[in-house]
Amino acid sequence: MKKTIITVATTGAWPKKENNPNVPMTPGEIAEDVYDCWQAGAAIAHLHMRDEDGNGTMDVNKFRQTVELLRKNHPDCDIVLNMTTSGDLNATDETRQIHLKELRPEMGSYDCGSMNWLHSSLFLNPPKFLEELGANMQAWGVKPEIEAFDPGMIANAAYYLKKGVLKAPLHFQFCMGCANGIPGSLKNLLFMKETMDSLCPGSTWSCFGVGHSALEILYGAVALGGHIRVGMEDNVMYAKGQLADSNRQFVERAARVIREYGNEVATPAEAREILGLRK
Amino acid sequence: MSWGVYWMFYRCPNCDKKFKSGADTITEPTFGRCPTCGAEGVLVGESGKFNPPDANDYEDTAD
Numbered sequence: 382m383k384k385t386i387i388t389v390a391t392t393g394a395w396p397k398k399e400n401n402p403n404v405p406m407t408p409g410e411i412a413e414d415v416y417d418c419w420q421a422g423a424a425i426a427h428l429h430m431r432d433e434d435g436n437g438t439m440d441v442n443k444f445r446q447t448v449e450l451l452r453k454n455h456p457d458c459d460i461v462l463n464m465t466t467s468g469d470l471n472a473t474d475e476t477r478q479i480h481l482k483e484l485r486p487e488m489g490s491y492d493c494g495s496m497n498w499l500h501s502s503l504f505l506n507p508p509k510f511l512e513e514l515g516a517n518m519q520a521w522g523v524k525p526e527i528e529a530f531d532p533g534m535i536a537n538a539a540y541y542l543k544k545g546v547l548k549a550p551l552h553f554q555f556c557m558g559c560a561n562g563i564p565g566s567l568k569n570l571l572f573m574k575e576t577m578d579s580l581c582p583g584s585t586w587s588c589f590g591v592g593h594s595a596l597e598i599l600y601g602a603v604a605l606g607g608h609i610r611v612g613m614e615d616n617v618m619y620a621k622g623q624l625a626d627s628n629r630q631f632v633e634r635a636a637r638v639i640r641e642y643g644n645e646v647a648t649p650a651e652a653r654e655i656l657g658l659r660k
Numbered sequence: 661m662s663w664g665v666y667w668m669f670y671r672c673p674n675c676d677k678k679f680k681s682g683a684d685t686i687t688e689p690t691f692g693r694c695p696t697c698g699a700e701g702v703l704v705g706e707s708g709k710f711n712p713p714d715a716n717d718y719e720d721t722a723d
Contacts, residue, residue, distance in 0.1 A: 467661040499708040560666035592665035
């Protein structure tokens with residue numbers, strides 16, 4: 382039976398308690414939330430950190446503290462950790478990578494191109510940074526999760542594959558419905574998948590839809606044979622007019638959809654097998 | 661990294677209702693229109709810049 386991987390993105394860089402009081406913000410809250418979601422079926426946790434004011438930070442000590450709390454308080458939890466490299470628009474190339482070097486998570490995000498950010502700023506991932514990050518991730522044994530906000534970023538990944546900056550098989554995260562990125566729709570999801578199949582055959586993929594496209598993208602991912610990401614990084618609303626109670630609520634819904642379709646929810650061990658992780 | 665829905669916040673010039681439309685629903689006929697009286701709203705804020713402090717009080721216009 383086909384296995385579908387659920388990634389939970391618990392926190393992200395933007396939502397605060399005023400947007401949803403249930404967003405985990407501190408290392409302690411994030412560690413407990415990750416454990417809760419693992420129990421509900423999440424195989425991968427995508428981690429962002431916050432500073433004391435609740436703003437996104439790439440502080441390696443916050444990442445370290447979260448991992449230590451998770452491992453110490455929940456030694457049974459074998460969830461795959463996937464750490465962001467884009468948790469603060471003002472971070473340097475060095476601070477975007479130092480936690481990968483020091484903590485060696487099994488996965489890390491790799492945003493495969495630059496774009497405007499919230500119609501007000503820039504989300505910069507220039508060639509020099511991507512080449513350095515790709516080489517370092519290979520050296521450190523961290524599998525890149527290639528975040529593609531539009532089809533051009535998939536083409537960029539194909540270029541870096543040819544150059545040896547990235548190594549096959551690639552794993553993509555299609556980020557759908559973000560401002561300045563590809564809108565979230567089933568038609569666009571299919572286009573992203575076909576672009577990937579054409580340019581980077583043999584790759585695996587996951588996806589998420591922010592806001593109103595979340596369910597369309599969830600069902601589409603399962604039907605098209607992909608994997609799915611859910612959580613409050615992408616949506617603080619569970620449904621129209623209904624704030625999410627928890628990240629677990631999103632994971633449980635994804636698991637129900639996967640099982641109703643006839644697939645099985647992948648365990649972390651199965652996710653490692655599917656993605657070819659080092660553990 | 662994602663950043664959730666990009667909201668555009670409106671006030672109705674007729675009934676003063678507060679409402680918001682997500683940029684991911686920009687093609688919907690309800691976008692930017694008052695869900696109560698249907699009037700075209702006056703833009704008063706956007707995500708990340710001029711974000712109203714009472715943003716959660718704005719009604720989503722999406723179907």
